[in-house]
Amino acid sequence: MSKLGDNLRKFRQAQKLTQKQLAQKAGIPQSIISQLETGSAQSTGSIVELAKALKITAEELKGNLNTTNLREIESQIHFPQFDEMLVRMNILKTEGKLTDEQLRSIENIINSMTKSIHVLMDNFMLLHEKKK
Known part of the structure; x- marks a missing residue:
């Protein structure tokens, strides 16, 4: 699994959201979240939408904030x-x-x-x- 996928799952679960709920909040297909979390997709144009839905920055989601x-x-x-x-x-x-x-x-x-x-x-x- 990628760092992005790990972080996505961690932040999603911390907020007690299902993939479906996060997809609805972000306005993207659930399949994108699934692909990111499993590592079958490494990048997406939906990072900003996901970060906003999770109320974090895109850098935090990507794991670039140290x-x-x-x-x-x-x-x-x-x-x-x-x-x-x-x-x-x-x-x-x-x-x-x-x-x-x-x-x-x-x-x-x-x-x-x-x-x-x-x-x-x-x-x-x-x-x-x-x-x-």
């Missing part, structure tokens, strides 16, 4: 919306609509949110490493 990829992704996480918020808050402060204390509070909230997201990513990576 800890190294996750660490690279985490290191590149940037939140331009937070930067934009800070710029707007500074403008409001300049206009006298925010005090220094209010601005610091907002900056602290944004920094806490960013740290929380990174902690979640770290925990996800730890779980991912334990499964290997």
Whole structure:
């Protein structure tokens, strides 16, 4: 069986779906799922549909997402919306609509949110490493 087939079966069974149910959710024939899971088909144009139906990424389904990829992704996480918020808050402060204390509070909230997201990513990576 292929990595794709193994992963497809694993994710499908984890969600307690039959091949027929997954096929209906993905809008594809059940035979494609069967062929992928048994290894009689190695690739299909339906990977994106299957991944969406399983609520995972196509990379996860194909088994291409590893800890190294996750660490690279985490290191590149940037939140331009937070930067934009800070710029707007500074403008409001300049206009006298925010005090220094209010601005610091907002900056602290944004920094806490960013740290929380990174902690979640770290925990996800730890779980991912334990499964290997």
